[in-house]
Amino acid sequence: MGSDSKCPFAPKMNKAASANSYWWPDNINLKILNQQGANNPDPSFNYKEAFRELDVEMVKRDVNKMLTTSQDWWPADWGHYGPFMIRMAWHAAGTYRISDGRGGANTANQRFAPLNSWPDNANLDKARRLMWPVKQKYGRKLSWGDLMMLTGNQALEIMGLKTIGFAFGREDIYSPEDDVYWGPEKEMLSNDRFDENGDIKRPLGASEMGLIYVNPEGHDNEPNPTKSAHDIRQTFRNMAMDDYETVALIAGGHTFGKTHGAAPVSHQGPEPEGASIEHQQLGYLSDYGTGKGKDTTTSGLEGAWTETPIQWDMNYFKNLFEYEWEVHKGPGGRHQWRPTDKSTFEMVPDAHEKGKKNPPMMFTTDISLKIDPIYGPISRHFYHHPDEFSAAFAKAWYKLLHRDMGPVSRCLGSDVPEPQLWQDPIPSLDHELIDDEDVAKLKKQILGSTGIAGKILGSSGPCVSELVKVAWGSACTYRGTDHRGGANGARIRLAPQNTWKVNDPEELKRVLEHLEQIQLDFNEQQKGSNKRVSLADLIVLGGCAAIEYAAKNAGNDINIPFSPGRTDASSEQTVAESFDALEPSADGFRNYLKEGQSAKPEELLLNHAHLLTLTSPEMTVLLGGLRVLKANTGNSEMGVFTKNPETLTNDFFVNLLDINTTWSSVEQDKNLFDGLEYGTGKLNWKASRFDLIFGSNSELRAIAEYYGSDDSNEVFLKDFVKAWTKVMELDRFDLK
Structure with a gap:
């Protein structure tokens, strides 16, 4: 039974008018205090107990197999879903904001509206669908939240990065977290959240409605790296990352994969929450070509950052610093950057067409890491110190995935590293208790x-x-x-x-x-x-x-x-x-x-x-x-x-x-x-x-x-x- 109407058959035009909030908009809504465990089929279920029966090593093998087995219904770029799953995990965890602790991956909230239908999460419904056979196999012993984060973590591992560990312990919800205030805007990809000083109003974290962090094209779609740096610094700090961690995360994440803008986003069909019933929660079905593979349209930005998009290396920084970059509009009609050196135009192997080569690309936000007076020196330092970069990304990635889990005592599994300072550690109990x-x-x-x-x-x-x-x-x-x-x-x-x-x-x-x-x-x-x-x-x-x-x-x-x-x-x-x-x-x-x-x-x-x-x-x-x-x-x-x-x-x-x-x-x-x-x-x-x-x-x-x-x-x-x-x-x- 919906919250807008006591009757599910009421005409849409009357649903809003039948809600108390329509007639008395100034009344407070107590719903957020009375929805704990809403729709949970079994409130007595103990995930911690169930997890003890999970064969984690077998799960990892199944995940790795899934990552490297391309499916015809949604072909993997370069035959590898690793970069795709990194984006999925990042976008689930990256909603966390330090102001009120809301967001994050702890509940697998990405499965529900509005997150499952944000423009920034376009086509991640396919990532979750690819994971379903693994989730189905292990059932309640493996939560969606843990599986989503583990899949991203395993993607890094099999592409060459040594992570610092992983913790299980996320418990799924079965209905959306209606209590989260995501912003005042009435339209996606708009912003009405900056104060007179240009700062994002608390408790919000991202710069636009429907984004996880910032607009990659630039503030208000303007390809201005200086303005982008301002937005990056605000959003990443709102989400508990300092400048050092911010550079490591952006550069490390963009070491892998590509963006998809074979055509403008106007070719996309409805998002999952607006899709027809027969599409079964699959959204963004494109009418451009096949709508998948080489014809995929996700963000409208097109291309890969490096020539080695499914392995961990230093090519992101090499390309950023060794070439000069110019802004242009890609096939998706959005501002992006390409090298001025045309010899690079056949550098990157195409994700789906054998023998075809493409130029690398950068976002406006990537150029910010080069020109910003704080980000620039950090980026150059990482470029000249590969081992430090790897370690910094691994630590920041672990923080990103686990920031909303609380103290290390809540973390499950044998791969949990030593408590991190951001986990607010307390001394272990080493004495007899009072009676x-x-x-x-x-x-x-x-x-x-x-x-x-x-x-x-x-x-x-x-x-x-x-x-x-x-x-x-x-x-x-x-x-x-x-x-x-x-x-x-x-x-x-x-x-x-x-x-x-x-x-x-x-x-x-x-x-x-x-x-x-x-x-x-x-x-x-x-x-x-x-x-x-x-x-x-x-x-x-x-x-x-x-x-x-x-x-x-x-x-x-x-x-x-x-x-x-x-x-x-x-x-x-x-x-x-x-x-x-x-x-x-x-x-x-x-x-x-x-x-x-x-x-x-x-x-x-x-x-x-x-x-x-x-x-x-x-x-x-x-x-x-x-x-x-x-x-x-x-x-x-x-x-x-x-x-x-x-x-x-x-x-x-x-x-x-x-x-x-x-x-x-x-x-x-x-x-x-x-x-x-x-x-x-x-x-x-x-x-x-x-x-x-x-x-x-x-x-x-x-x-x-x-x-x-x-x-x-x-x-x-x-x-x-x-x-x-x-x-x-x-x-x-x-x-x-």
């Missing part, structure tokens, strides 16, 4: 140093809300998109997280000093044994202890599950610049909104909740609980709808839904509101859009009413503990 008795003692020590408990125990220090905030701030950086962030590693104590405004740096420092002293004392007492406690564990335990204390203040005894085993990362294991991308522009759970946000606060809340893999009820119960625990950044009173803060109750929902409260926006800030007592006008509460959306949106209001009823306190506590524990353990892959 239940230790946990109980540590909780008492933590609570003994809190302000509220201190009134009884005679000590001073951080209060309950501060302990909760530090634990939340440590864990809530996790992103389910690329499995980065989280509490493991205790990176909240390191740059840049210890300076983020959302984390209240001065308060954070004070809480960490108390926890570090407890850690030091405990570990000193364990001399002679191998038992230790990490600060990462203490940060989470502190939040748990504070919440239990807050529940007890309300007359409820609860026990929050706690699993030790986290370790503490060092600054040497942390690339601060890389972690800048994890800084939240908003954290609705702490009522924090960074200045200058164009999106509505409630939209940013949904985005954060989705990255945390939360459902709508989990998001609702967590925010309500954190409000009464007074976990707001800057100790703001916004949304703290209770007369007993730092006491865990369902007061947030009770008072939000109070029929005797009227709300009015604060004139100076349309995102802030005053809650006034009906009749008297007395100010009872202050709120933000983060708060009021739970009473304004009909779906969220239904959940708020569930938790705000007189008989809901017990279920509120149970669900809050469950959701809190989930967030605290999101990055505990050792428990999964």
